[in-house]
Amino acid sequence: MYRYDNHDQTLVEERVEQFRDQMRRYLEGKISDEEFLPLRVQNGLYVQRYAPMLRIAIPYGMLASYQLRKLGEIAARYDRGYGHFTTRTNLQLNWPKLEDVPDILAELATVQMHAIQTSGNDIRNTTTDQFSGIAGDEEVDPRPWCELIRQWSTFHPEFFYLPRKFKIAVTGASDDRAAIQVHDVGLRLWRDDAGEVRVKVLVGGGLGRTPMIGETICEDLPWQHLLTYLEAIVRVYNQFGRRDNKFKARIKILTKALGVDEMRRRVEEEWAHLKDGPQTLNQQAIDEMASHFVEPPRREIDASDIESYEALRRNNRAFARFVTNNVTDHKVSGYKAVTLSLKRSSQSPGDVTSEQMAAIADLADDYSFGELRVTHEQNLVLTDVAVDQIEELWHKLDELGLANPTVGTLADLICCPGGDYCALANAKSIPVAQAIQERFESLDFLYDLGPLDLNISGCMNACGHHHVGHIGILGVDKKGEEYYQISLGGSQGNEASLGKILGPSFFREDVPGVIDKVLQVYVGERQPDETFIDTYRRIGLKPFKEFVYAA
């Protein structure tokens, strides 16, 4: 876990004072609404449908227990006692008071947290693999690199007023769990034959109104040049990205318009001037950063303990279900990563109460060296749990309502805040999520369906990543009425693809029935061991369409 030094701490504190002064001048009427807007969103503050919303950064999804405890306290004191984890691994408070925000930011600074650049037309929170540092398929631990990018992008003076937001995702594993193909810039860290880190750089991916898969702009950038190369990309984007139409302003549109070869040429031309400059990384910088992400003091786990864990799994069906779905293998034998499900029909997807935050922080201290991860599927992960403690942890999670053994299934859906909170929404998304969770409650049915990503967004902005859901649901507005458009065949990961629209949209109350029909087609058509997405790829959209729209 990265710990601030005096420089980092000073900077977040100075930021709080800067914003406090801006807020004061705004409330005194010295800054107009329009001119205050970029200032507040650069600090994560939105003015929403019913109240302000504050988006707090959780850099690359890493959270310490003391930070989560503080978030719980803040949610209780300044909000209505809960927060919402987003698909960008941030935490949103839905009901803070505008004038309280500087104080909230000051509280956050006491635990090395902030809301810097969680919104606005700037470089946003970098995201990565939730299993970084513990995944068996990892070549390079992305976390030190993410922190270097965080520092480089924080208050970057040239890039506060980009044409649009700019999102970077990083992975160092062969299985891409960070969705790098659908980011403005995606980075894949790998090692060459000499063992040196290289970076494959993708550019121009993204979701939103015009979803696109990123293209490779550089295969093998030597690590020393990571920051200068990123700077070249963002500068080209700053200068040439469209500013006349906000729906055409992302770097994906520029990349598409220029073509990736011309994009590469311009970036390299720019980079030629920055390359080998003072922001070129040296080994000491990497080592210093890596020293923050050391292996925790794990203990030796006896073979007999592993055996009793396996035996429990064989003999206890409920435990087995939990392990199969919510427990992930670890690079160290005897340890596992445990996913806490924030998906249950009683609470909105990704929501956590203050009490749950406090309790989860205690569990992180007791079972996982005081650290947690937030996933872009809106769950939490304890990354270092010894197998002889998993049963105990499971019971405690169950008491908290966080042990739903459904991670990766249809019930583990991704859902944006939608029309219940968000001012941009075309339609509500949370009631749709809850109706689906209620309709498909049977665990046996969920397991029979196997891995299935269902993603819901309340509008084209696609915060719920509906394009990359195997099943995607998008809220649309037709003459003031809420409708839902369904798409099939999206996926994230190594074989990322964008979903195709099934056909005309549906009323909200019809959505669970339509999903049911889609699932019936899958169940009827699938071959042994074939997942939903594989069946879809084999048979295409047509059979689904015919069945759903059959009179």
Added chain:
Amino acid sequence: MLPEQTSPRPLIKGGRQIEDQWLRHDDETAPAEGKAIVRLDVWLASDRRDSLAPWLPSDTELDAETIAALREAPLVAIDFPKFTDGRGYSVARVLRERHAFTGEIRALGDVLIDQLVYMKRCGFDAWSLREDQIVEDALNAFNAFSRHYQVSIDNPEPMFLRRQREACAHQPEPALA
């Protein structure tokens, strides 16, 4: 583009407000006399290069010829048609860093208090504030940050190198709990 400027706006340079000698002109011809900041094409065509100065639009792409000419200018202004147009930051930075431009770079147009600190870091050293901006607040805004992570015109040393230097010079400051 903002309306033609008739009276001087507050000008900030060297950490204080100073009297502005330069008026902005957006006409296709330069004024007959007096100091004026004019369109780049007008400036390039004129023979009054010491009492006229050019302003660059935010989408300027600097070629070698223009750069060479700009070196003769008493000052170079960069226009912010809208404060949210961030291209001018890159233009200033490239002028300073790549072309070693040492003269005054003045921000012109929709120049507001809360962008000044970032403009300074990108190489601006004079600001013609929009009329309604409060000079005292503007001067305060420059002091927002005492240190920086990344390289900029006012900070040649990125934070990772500064840390290395400080670690060599004395014991590193302890990480905060």
